[in-house]
Amino acid sequence: MPEELIIESDGLRWHHFDDPEDPELVVLAAQYQLHELAIEDCQNTSQRAKLDDYGNHLFFVFNTLHFKEKEEILLIGKLCIFAGDTFVVTVSNGESRTVSHVRSKLKAGADVVRPDRLVHALLDFVCDQFQPLIDLIAEDIAELEASILENPQPSDSIRTFGIKRVLVSLRRVAAAHREIVAQLLRRSPPFVDQQFNLYFRDIYDHLLLALELIESNRDLVLGIIDVNLSATAYRTNEIVKTLTVYATILLPLNLITGFFGMNFEPMPLLHDKIGLPLVCLVMLLTTVMVSRYLRTREW
Numbered sequence: 001m002p003e004e005l006i007i008e009s010d011g012l013r014w015h016h017f018d019d020p021e022d023p024e025l026v027v028l029a030a031q032y033q034l035h036e037l038a039i040e041d042c043q044n045t046s047q048r049a050k051l052d053d054y055g056n057h058l059f060f061v062f063n064t065l066h067f068k069e070k071e072e073i074l075l076i077g078k079l080c081i082f083a084g085d086t087f088v089v090t091v092s093n094g095e096s097r098t099v100s101h102v103r104s105k106l107k108a109g110a111d112v113v114r115p116d117r118l119v120h121a122l123l124d125f126v127c128d129q130f131q132p133l134i135d136l137i138a139e140d141i142a143e144l145e146a147s148i149l150e151n152p153q154p155s156d157s158i159r160t161f162g163i164k165r166v167l168v169s170l171r172r173v174a175a176a177h178r179e180i181v182a183q184l185l186r187r188s189p190p191f192v193d194q195q196f197n198l199y200f201r202d203i204y205d206h207l208l209l210a211l212e213l214i215e216s217n218r219d220l221v222l223g224i225i226d227v228n229l230s231a232t233a234y235r236t237n238e239i240v241k242t243l244t245v246y247a248t249i250l251l252p253l254n255l256i257t258g259f260f261g262m263n264f265e266p267m268p269l270l271h272d273k274i275g276l277p278l279v280c281l282v283m284l285l286t287t288v289m290v291s292r293y294l295r296t297r298e299w
Contacts, residue, residue, distance in 0.1 A: 072162030
């Protein structure tokens, strides 16, 4: 899709590009004096969330979240925003859910008359994605915890480490957006209208809550990893213990049969009629005695 002019009014013009390589972006950059470094950041495939001040405009990078639950993979996209006194330019790599959401709100009658209000609408939708994702991860953690306590499997360990990686990435993104809001609130001269500060503070509070929940879930995941390792070690110990018991019972029998299996002619009881029954009786008694001894030691 070529350049789209979403808002055109006396106080605000909102241009959107869904292709960072669009030649029209270069033309618009010259018109609004957008910095070349910011244009280069738009074209980079990966970029962390940040806020840069270029004097006549601010440059934002917001990270969008896409979670693949089955694979336990968090895909992090980006939305670049140039915000001046009377204009906003957004750039995404392909269709943006954030831009589509705000565009639908405008069609429904939402009043966006200043750049700070438009930036708030975009940032608010981006940050609203944290809570549902955290709730989804919390459900996965509860399911994993129950599975490991009942019957730990090797696949549980792989899934646990996958969730841990997702939480680490999620924490990094949430912390970066929190820093963006903090910079906006303490800028001088202010970008955000003083009467509109409360709305950005509300986003800041939501991000703080998200970070706390992420840390809590991360602690739970670390606890699950410890429990899984302990359960695996316990199962290994039980297996070794069982094998040791069998080996201890069979050792005297092997000793007896090995002794009488030697190829020497003058062996005791070799030609005696009661030799075989006597040896079998000794082996049976030895097995019973060793078993009773192990049982009394609670092995």
